[in-house]
Amino acid sequence: MNAGSPAHQKKTSLFSLWRSPVAAATGSPKAISSSSSPNHSSSCCRGLNNCEILNATVVSQSHQLSPRHKQQLEELEIELEKQKELRGLYKMRMQRTQDYLRYCLEIAQEKGFLNSILNNCDDIEEDTIKPSIPPPPLSNHSDLSTVVDQAMSNGWYIETREIELQEKIGQGSTAEIYRGIWRGLDVAVKCISPEFFESNENGISYFAQEVETLSRQRHRFVLHLMGACLDPPNHGWIVTEFMTTTLKEWMHGSGKRKKERTVDLPPLPERLKRALEISQALQYLHEHKPVIIHRDLKPSNIFLDDAFHVRVADFGHARFLTDGQMALTGETGTYVYMAPEVIRCEPYNEKCDVYSFGVILNELITGDHPYIETDYGPSRIALEVADGNLRPAIAEHQNDQLLEELNELIQISWDEHPANRPSFPTVTRRLRAIQESLTNYEL
Structure with a gap:
């Protein structure tokens, strides 16, 4: 499937959630x-x-x-x-x-x-x-001692004894996440695995980078850092505001990917609000000096507060880029949301986040997991995306101008050529205009 050629794309209806079978041309039986x-x-x-x-x-x-x-x-x-x-x-x-x-x-x-x-x-x-x-450094501030000094000076250095760990609420490849109590407040505690530090010579630098990146952020839609326990390998803990719902769970419910919907799809205006908030958060990061690229943007790394407002989280793969700089660190992120230039191990810049956002925006509009209409595994998806032959199925607009505008934004965001992708200020403006038009939009 080619995002630039609507005639060759599998399309799904926005409201009927119809899914077409995989065409014979896209693959053969396993x-x-x-x-x-x-x-x-x-x-x-x-x-x-x-x-x-x-x-x-x-x-x-x-x-x-x-x-x-x-x-x-x-x-x-x-x-x-x-x-x-x-x-x-x-x-x-x-x-x-x-x-x-x-x-x-x-x-x-x-x-x-x-x-x-x-x-x-x-x-x-x-x-x-x-x-x-x-070789370029991991970031501008990847030294743990510097981060410790900053934390102590600014009052966000947390002693391990101050944290009362409660139940585990999440599990990642390098960390476990617990609900905790700190000074009487419910918090989320990301406990980096000691094995991560012991098996990765750059583990402490990555940890320092994530903490330092979060400590800089002052944006409504970026996860708020409460503090950190800076004593790896046994106590490399990042303490943030406590949230229980991710964008993935809000859209699809808990559990693994399923072709059949198990929860009601939130109303379109609400889904567009989430998309706009994500775009605003990424605009803030990309306009940071130096630029912060997230590199692992996906629904499971985006949390929602009690009012369902977005918090972009998990800066473990984030990277600082000075003006005009390109990154070249091999594939980083999750295949389904990863830009083709990153999969191909080519130099890339902040436009790789725009590609990931395009996939997420399409997911918000269609209500479907990316590539759920195929039976491809992550590696097969990576191969096809890298060759420019595959993008997720888009919603069938049926001469609906609003949906047509959204599809155009999605397709230009995941364009094969990074230079053709819009910046997040442009994405934010277009989403605002589309959102305003919803006033007269009949669902």
Whole structure:
């Protein structure tokens, strides 16, 4: 599917929530790949050299298996499909790396200094070779001691004994989130796992960056930092205002992704309000000096207060960029919401957040999880997005001017070329205008 070509897009109705099946052209029925590695095949397929043989055997003998064994085999098929997708993703990365290196060599030859490098390389001593440009720091303030000094000076340094941890309310890949009580106030406590610091040499810098980034924010729609326990690895805790609902839960209910809706879809005006508040929060971050790019914008990282106002949260992947600077740190974020240039490991700037917002805005308008109309896994989605062939299904506007304007904003926000994507000030203005037009909009 191509976002720029409405004729080729699967479309869903805004109000009927109709979902079209996946066209045959977008993929073929899943099958176990026969190109799995030998070791994997031998361990998972019980000595069979070809996974397709196993698949045929399973089909012919499935009626003889117990339900538990059938479930195990289904899980095996899913795992093999994931491995196939990952191999394709790695192959794509390798091909893009080779293309980029070839391009660099062509430029070097064109500029006339390739021969100079080749002719003089023998004269260069090993101990004199130094990188011409040092790698950029994680942020402007990634040193923990500096953050500790700031916290003590400004009154937001929290001793561990001041926090009374209550029940766990969330679980991430690097942290657990608890409800806590601090000075009589309900707070959320993000406890970074000690293993994260022990296994990641830059763990403390990332932690310091997240705390320092949050400490700078003074915006209604950005999560408010109450303080932090700055004693990793055992007490790397970030204490924020307490909220129980995410945008994802507000839209889809709790639990995993489902094709069928289990909760009522909030009214369109309310969904547009949430979109405008997210845009305002990102406008604030992008107009910060230096620019703050979030890099992991998704509904589960956006919280709602008791009045359902937005709080953009989780700055663990955030990055500072000076004017004109580009980031190049490999894929960062979540595949479903990740910009194609980030997936391709190309230089990127704050426009990667605009792409993520476009996916979220479409999710708010359609009420559907991105790519729920397909059976693709995250790796397959990444491959198709990186090639520019896939975007989420948009709502069918049915000659509705307001919905048509929203679709145009969505599609330009997730445009393949970052330069074509609007800035958040532009997004905010357009959403305000659309919201004002809702006064006369009949649902």
